[in-house]
Amino acid sequence: MTVQELPGAGASHRSTQPPAWSPRTDAAPLLPDPEPYRVLGTEAADRLDPELMRRCYAELVRGRRYNAQATALTKQGRLAVYPSTVGQEACEIAAALVLEEQDWLFPSYRDTLAAVARGLDPVQALTLLRGDWHTGYDPREHRIAPLSTPLATQLPHAVGLAHAARLRGDDVVALAMVGDGGTSEGDFHEALNFAAVWQAPVVFLVQNNGFAISVPLAKQTAAPTLAHKAVGYGMPGRLVDGNDVAAMHEVLSEAVRRARAGGGPTLIEAVTYRMEAHTNADDATRYRGDAEVEAWKAHDPVDLLERELTARGIIDEAAIRAVRDDAEAMAAALREGMNADPVVDPTDLFAHVYAEQTDRLREQAAMLRAELEAEGRE
Amino acid sequence: MAQALTRAMRDAMAEDPTVHVMGEDVGTLGGVFRITDGLAKEFGEERCTDTPLAEAGILGAAVGMAMYGLRPVVEMQFDAFAYPAFEQLISHVAKMRNRTRGAMPLPITIRVPYGGGIGGVEHHCDSSEAYYVATPGLHVVTPATVEDAYGLLRASIASDDPVVFLEPKRLYWSKADWRPEAPAAVPGIGKALVRRTGTSATLITYGPSLPVCLEAAEAAREEGWDLEVVDLRSLVPFDEDTVVESVRRTGRAVVVHEAGGFGGPGAEIAARVTERCFHHLEAPVLRVTGFDIPYPPPMLEKHHLPGVDRILDTVARLQWEN
Ligand SMILES: Cc1ncc(C[n+]2csc(CCOP(=O)(O)OP(=O)(O)O)c2C)c(N)n1
Secondary structure (H helix, E strand, O other), rough: OOHHHHOOOOOOHHHHOOOOOOOOOOOOOHHOOOOOOOOOOHHHHOOOOOHHHHHHHHHHHHHHHHHHHHHHHOOOOOOOOOOOOOOOHHHHHHHHHHHHHHHHHOOOOOOOHHHHHOOOOOOHHHHHHOOOOOOOOOOOHHHEEEOOOOOOOHHHHHHHHHHHHOOOOOOEEEEEEEEEEHHHHHHHHHHHHHHHHHHHOOEEEEEEEEEEOOHHHHHHHOOOOOOOOHHHHHEEEEEOOOHHHHHHHHHHHHHHHHHHHOOOOOOEEEEEOOOOOOOOOOOOHHHOOOOHHHHOOOOOHHHHHHHHHHHOOOHHHHHHHHHHHHHHHHHHHHHHHHHOOOOOOHHHHOOOOOOOOHHHHHHHHHHHHHHHHHHHHO | HHHHHHHHHHHHHOOOOOOOEOOOOOOOOOOOOOOOOOOHHOOOOOOOOEEOOHHHHHHHHHHHHHHHOOOOEEEEOOHHHHHHHHHHHHHHHHHHHHOOOOOOOOEEEEEEEEOOOOOOOOOOOOOHHHHHHHOOOEEEOOOOHHHHHHHHHHHHHOOOOOOOEEEEEEHOOOOOOOOOOOOOOOHHHHHHHEEEEEHHHHHHOOOHHHHHHHHHHHHHHOOOOEEEEEOOEEEEEOOOOHHHHHHHHHHHOOOOOOOEOOOOOHHHHHHHHHHHHHHHOOOEEEEEEEEEOOOOOOHHHHHOOOOOOHHHHHHOOOOOOO
16 A cells, blocks of 8 residues: 555645645655564464573563462552453563663653553552552653653653654663553654654554453554554554564564664564453453453463563573562562552652742641641640 | 744744643644744744644643653643643643642643733634643742743743643733843742832722733822732732732732632732731722633623723722721
């Protein structure tokens, strides 16, 4: 398919152009493949790097265990809410692994796992969802922006940061994550457009997990794929199997490499599936059937990799056991960390609104202090 | 005033290489009001950038730039065209310091030409300050004099907090006797100034309404009223002490602004003054504001904007023989 064949690119708008105008001739390579790119189970798997794949496997298993543990913590009331990434672990892990230390990750509210895989302490990563503070870590220290709850709003931040870094001559790439629903937001459009115009070193990763809460992709967009959206901005779009961690790693790495080399942004659509409900507050049976969920179970990211690596002798039963034990230990530490009651300091409420407290806030802080003291005396 | 604003950005950019100006048409054109005139030429397009036409994108990108250590100065072309950026402003700009427990302050200055009185058509004349002052985490300042245009903008750019810098459009062309070669030092953000001393009542105002209040104060002399005029300069933080001191002295107060009265800044100020000056007040705190209507068409705006007569009528009501 050429750009001219895309829906909406009719002759009418071309005919209004003055004679000097000519279409971009390099537009064709921007188009994504018609099918999601895959590595596992294909010939491309012959060139897998065993070391990297062992690492991916260990992270995937840890990620799965992390998801299970966090979900369990919501049931125990230790977490207010947890948006699960079961089924999406390959996207989360690959996003974390392709970044260098100096690079930045811009996660959405669902992407706690990517932040943890990048090295963030799992308890700190859950501060937002536990409710003791909004962001439980120093974003600069970890080069992980705060988990963004308003959809797609973190994308222009990634563009601005990457742009600023490039202006300063620093070798920094920003990777920003967003869901399929988030691609309908104006901020998504504005961020992609800015990034392309500025040729900012940014990678946009859309996790198309089938639904925005209850709304399926077909009601979200009329585009052939979300990756096609790249074309209109003038950046390459890539369609990739989001459950195939090897494919994810390869496509993301390539995009990061291009960004680092000054080649500008890339839009990647990872086709995946959210196996669990949107959050623990959601009832997924209202909008989808078991058959669909079952079909995706057969395409599980952990199983896919485990099968491939076992068949190729890259991991064996002992290695699998070791990885699972390690994941168990991580879960135990997380449980322990989360079971300790968080220390919340009410005076923090006024401490971080402005660089210098205003009179108004000082007054209100004094009022709260007096109330607390009175409570203490009772 | 326009020149003083340009000079403030130029001096800030010259002193601090992290200051970046960005917005729609701010480069080659120098902004639709020419406030960024010459900056792109002097500092290059990387420091004074024509962005794509997208307010959320502009402010969102500025957030990322500030995260990386730059000091973006963002121009919103007109008051009513800043609204697409409100999500970024409220959800991120205002809250980032707080969300990150102080780890990530955002030193962004958002310049918004605001208010009417220039014969502009709709969407070019909104007094949008109430939206900004209702958002914790933002500073909101507005100069009414040429000195303040320079001094407050320098202070805003230097601030480690985000500042919404409201520029009264109709004062852009006010000359006054400002000497750009030696910009006078002005008190920074959060300090109100008594612009005219008086004994009979206090007019509390800011931005575009200051010259109107000063004119009203002159006119009131004929009626035997000696009016004090306080220029707030900064709406957040609000310099309560200066206002309260003045009202305690005069015993009467009128708040004057262009923005609509219901839920406008004047409502908050009147409440605060009443709380702290109750026993000093000879009359209730009154307000003269724009009507609670969408900004009117140019031929009708003179009826909407608080003018000298409306202020004097209100001052007369301060006799308060209810
Ligand atoms: C601007 C905005 N509108 C609405 C919401 C409420 N909301 C939270 S998650 C969600 C669906 C998001 O779907 P998608 O982008 O596909 O991401 P996913 O949850 O599937 O990861 C909605 C509507 C929000 N967080 N932000």
